[in-house]
Amino acid sequence: MxxxxxxxxxxxxxxFILLxxxxxxxxxxxxxxxxxxxxxxxxxxxxAAFLPFAIIILELIIAGLLCYRKTRNTGLIGSFILMLIFTGYIFFIIRTSENLPCSCGGILEKMSWHQHLYFNIGCIVISVIALGLNLRYSRPAE
Incomplete structure (x- = not known):
């Protein structure tokens, strides 16, 4: 098991690495x-002057952290926090703005704001599941 x-x-x-x-x-x-x-x-x-650079760098750092078992917990925490921030932003946009373009890139840009919100909530849930499992089962047997 x-x-x-x-x-x-x-x-x-x-x-998450792929995403x-x-x-x-x-x-x-x-x-x-x-x-x-x-x-x-x-x-x-x-x-707007620094945020685009910060987002890209942060996404790549988190992807890198997820590549290694020793840093996976940190990467999963980073994934959770980043997806939480993105989800909060999307929720804010849905509540306050209309016709704002999505700045997510690629296929994700084709989603509606509500679809994107549900996708991000799903990502938050699976990051919590992965973090919980990793914390429990990544330790050496005693």
Whole structure:
């Protein structure tokens, strides 16, 4: 049973690695548009000079942390926090703004704001599951 649960953690880690690498590469490929979308956001416009760089770097750092067993807990915590922030932002946008473009990049950009909210909530749930399993089953047997 332990092996199955550690495989679940690995699979979720691979999912987040893929998600964050895909999202960051999409943002890099269309960086100018990403910067413009951030600057058009009522909540983020004041931070438009550095936030696009910070988001991309943070996504890549978290993806890197998830690659190694020793840093996986930190990567899962980072995934949880980042997805929580993204979800809070989406919730804010849904409640306050209309017709604002999504600055997520790639396929994620094609989702409606509500679809994106549900996707992010799902990501939060699986990050919590993975973190809980990893904390419980990654320790050496006593």
């Amino acid at each position: 332990k092996k199955v649960k550690t495989r679940v953690v690995e699979f979720i880690g691979y999912f 964050f690498c895909y999202a960051s590469i999409s943002k890099i490929m269309d960086f100018e548009n990403f910067q413009i979308q951030i600057s058009e956001s009522p909540l983020l416009s004041a931070y």
